[in-house]
Amino acid sequence: MAEIVLDQVSKQFPDGTRVLHETGFTIHDGELFILVGPSGCGKSTLLNMIVGLEDVSSGEIRVDGRVVNELDPKDRNMAMVFQSYAIYPHMSVRDNIAFPLKLAGLPKDQIRQKVEQAAELLELGELLERKPAALSGGQRQRVAMGRALVRDPAAFLLDEPLSNLDARLRVQMRGEIGRLQKRLGTTMIYVTHDQTEAMTLGDRVAVLNRGKVQQIGSPRQLYQNPANLFVAGFIGSPGMNFVPAEIGPDNLILPFGSVKLPEGFGECTPQKLIAGFRPEAIGLDSSTDNGQSLAFSVTVDIVEWLGAELFVYSDLDLPKPSTGYANDLFDNGRITLVSRLGPEAPVRQGEQLRLRLNVRDIHLFDYETERRLAFGGDDWLD
Amino acid sequence: MQNRLETLFWSAFGAIVTVYALIPVAWIVSLSLKRPSDLNDRRFFPSEISFDNYRAIFKDAQFPAALWNSFGIALIATLLSIMLAMFTAYALVRLEFPGKKPMLVGVLAVSMFPPVSIIGPLFNLWRSLGLFDTWAGLIIPYMTFTLPLAIWTLAAFFRELPWDLDKAARIDGATPFQAFYYIIAPLAAPGVFTAAILVFIFAWNDFLFATSLTSTNAARTVPAAIAFFTGSSQFEQPTGSIAAASVVVTLPVIVIVLLFQQRIVAGLTAGAVKG
Numbered sequence: 307m308a309e310i311v312l313d314q315v316s317k318q319f320p321d322g323t324r325v326l327h328e329t330g331f332t333i334h335d336g337e338l339f340i341l342v343g344p345s346g347c348g349k350s351t352l353l354n355m356i357v358g359l360e361d362v363s364s365g366e367i368r369v370d371g372r373v374v375n376e377l378d379p380k381d382r383n384m385a386m387v388f389q390s391y392a393i394y395p396h397m398s399v400r401d402n403i404a405f406p407l408k409l410a411g412l413p414k415d416q417i418r419q420k421v422e423q424a425a426e427l428l429e430l431g432e433l434l435e436r437k438p439a440a441l442s443g444g445q446r447q448r449v450a451m452g453r454a455l456v457r458d459p460a461a462f463l464l465d466e467p468l469s470n471l472d473a474r475l476r477v478q479m480r481g482e483i484g485r486l487q488k489r490l491g492t493t494m495i496y497v498t499h500d501q502t503e504a505m506t507l508g509d510r511v512a513v514l515n516r517g518k519v520q521q522i523g524s525p526r527q528l529y530q531n532p533a534n535l536f537v538a539g540f541i542g543s544p545g546m547n548f549v550p551a552e553i554g555p556d557n558l559i560l561p562f563g564s565v566k567l568p569e570g571f572g573e574c575t576p577q578k579l580i581a582g583f584r585p586e587a588i589g590l591d592s593s594t595d596n597g598q599s600l601a602f603s604v605t606v607d608i609v610e611w612l613g614a615e616l617f618v619y620s621d622l623d624l625p626k627p628s629t630g631y632a633n634d635l636f637d638n639g640r641i642t643l644v645s646r647l648g649p650e651a652p653v654r655q656g657e658q659l660r661l662r663l664n665v666r667d668i669h670l671f672d673y674e675t676e677r678r679l680a681f682g683g684d685d686w687l688d
Numbered sequence: 689m690q691n692r693l694e695t696l697f698w699s700a701f702g703a704i705v706t707v708y709a710l711i712p713v714a715w716i717v718s719l720s721l722k723r724p725s726d727l728n729d730r731r732f733f734p735s736e737i738s739f740d741n742y743r744a745i746f747k748d749a750q751f752p753a754a755l756w757n758s759f760g761i762a763l764i765a766t767l768l769s770i771m772l773a774m775f776t777a778y779a780l781v782r783l784e785f786p787g788k789k790p791m792l793v794g795v796l797a798v799s800m801f802p803p804v805s806i807i808g809p810l811f812n813l814w815r816s817l818g819l820f821d822t823w824a825g826l827i828i829p830y831m832t833f834t835l836p837l838a839i840w841t842l843a844a845f846f847r848e849l850p851w852d853l854d855k856a857a858r859i860d861g862a863t864p865f866q867a868f869y870y871i872i873a874p875l876a877a878p879g880v881f882t883a884a885i886l887v888f889i890f891a892w893n894d895f896l897f898a899t900s901l902t903s904t905n906a907a908r909t910v911p912a913a914i915a916f917f918t919g920s921s922q923f924e925q926p927t928g929s930i931a932a933a934s935v936v937v938t939l940p941v942i943v944i945v946l947l948f949q950q951r952i953v954a955g956l957t958a959g960a961v962k963g
């Protein structure tokens with residue numbers, strides 16, 4: 307059990323690469339904390355620093371109030387699953403999983419029992435006597451998990467532990483990890499690329515980009531009240547739609563029309579704005595205009611039918627006299643909009659389609675600072 | 689069909705090379721087993737097997753002493769050389785320090801240096817230092833001249849080791865020593881044995897330093913001692929004794945290689961890390 311505090315932690319590699327910039331946040335005792343971010347943003351580096359494999363360039367890492375910057379990895383008592391698995395090739399699966407227990411000096415029969423428990427949980431029962439070379443990628447990954455899960459550490463650090471598993475095992479293991487964490491109540495930091503894992507598993511999620519924490523919050527907060535453009539675009543799949551926007555005297559001007567300014571948008575004065583809305587904010591135009599929504603036509607480009615839902619990608623031309631900044635951001639004036647429709651929606655490629663966007667679903671972002679300025683709806687509060 | 693032909697081709701090729709390489713060895717073994725009077729009988733196989741030659745070389749005080757010197761000197765030189773090379777290779781692979789590149793190149797340059805060119809100065813130096821005709825007098829040059837080979841072999845091997853495992857072990861609660869003992873050492877062992885065998889063979893077979901830097905049984909090794917064999921009379925060639933001594937001196941190398949062969953298996957690290 308441990309509360310882990312990162313206090314203005316920076317990391318600079320000897321070759322000058324700055325990977326983390328004054329990162330500060332707290333992982334509460336017993337929490338399942340998710341870390342997401344694009345490849346190369348410093349997630350593994352952060353884990354390595356917490357566990358003591360990389361030293362901290364500046365700032366402090368505290369575990370339960372104690373500064374651990376200089377503490378040896380073995381004295382931090384944390385269990386980690388490496389992104390690269392790092393299982394011991396000259397030991398059998400059983401010996402791999404038993405290794406930390408052996409070092410801890412547990413009696414033989416207890417080791418045996420714990421290893422078999424872990425193996426059962428991870429469906430490794432029949433493979434216990436095999437060497438890693440004779441295992442598949444997913445099986446190796448589960449051995450790596452087993453080696454972490456047999457321990458009783460102060461915290462679990464998992465670096466993309468399920469990335470190599472098939473869909474069934476991934477869903478199952480995700481569930482097992484969640485349950486195990488709840489049962490043990492041990493602090494867990496979980497790094498993932500997977501949207502579903504990030505949204506379903508964690509109590510809180512931190513979004514990291516270019517070595518900076520963009521936002522920390524519950525999955526719902528991140529989804530509904532993203533702090534900036536990056537989080538808005540990163541969380542959710544497919545991502546949020548972005549279009550250039552302007553505030554008129556009493557209306558909001560989007561490339562495909564304008565609509566009465568909802569309350570709350572009045573204070574947004576910067577000239578350069580970006581409007582963002584989720585795919586599900588756009589529906590087929592069937593209702594009548596209530597002054598709170600905006601109807602427009604698009605040409606359907608791609609239709610993705612996923613069984614339970616339908617994603618429609620449609621092209622939109624920016625009007626010619628559009629603002630300069632929009633052209634930088636939106637690739638020569640063309641925007642692709644994604645909308646999430648019901649699976650029975652009668653949509654075919656190449657067709658013209660009437661869509662309707664609800665103003666209450668629009669987020670406004672400052673183009674310069676990329677921060678979110680306003681939201682047509684109500685923010686989610688936990 | 690294709691496959692059978694291919695197998696046949698490669699086995700035949702291998703057989704030819706093996707026979708070609710083994711003929712001189714077989715010839716020496718055969719010579720050593722002939723009676724002294726049969727040495728010139730122009731037959732490949734001895735007409736009657738006799739161990740007279742072996743008895744003769746072990747009766748002389750010279751040969752057992754040389755054998756002892758060879759073992760001692762080669763073993764100590766190997767141990768020292770491998771130990772130093774291990775530390776150096778570890779530093780070269782694992783640590784960042786200024787002058788790493790020049791150091792690697794320098795090591796390589798040393799190995800290109802022709803030993804024969806320093807024999808003269810070394811002879812004088814050793815005499816004034818009192819190292820002439822001592823074990824240390826041979827161990828030092830052997831160590832020096834095998835270090836580059838050992839460093840390069842070990843560095844190449846260490847570079848391939850999955851060092852993430854070291855970190856994993858530390859997190860699993862191992863001290864640096866335990867991580868080395870349980871994880872790194874078993875994985876590095878094949879590389880160390882390979883390097884050690886190469887170094888041992890160099891020291892064991894060396895003739896140049898052994899003849900130039902020794903003069904008595906105190907430090908003369910087998911290759912040098914063989915050159916000083918005399919026949920039983922001044923008109924007789926010591927062919928039989930030389931053959932017997934050559935066979936005896938080859939045996940330890942064969943035994944060592946066979947013993948450690950199973951340890952030098954490649955691919956021991958397969959499956960450790962992703963990709």
Ligand SMILES: Nc1ncnc2c1ncn2[C@@H]1O[C@H](COP(=O)(O)OP(=O)(O)OP(=O)(O)O)[C@@H](O)[C@H]1O
Nearest residue numbers: 319321323325344345346347348349350351352389
């Ligand atoms: N030893 C190093 N020296 C210099 N730069 C490094 C070193 N290790 C990592 N980096 C850089 O630090 C950045 C962050 O790396 P890190 O492994 O933490 O990314 P990540 O978020 O885990 O990415 P991924 O999701 O692909 O695993 C990368 O840009 C990487 O190139």
Ligand SMILES: [Mg+2]
Nearest residue numbers: 349350389465
């Ligand atoms: Mg990573």
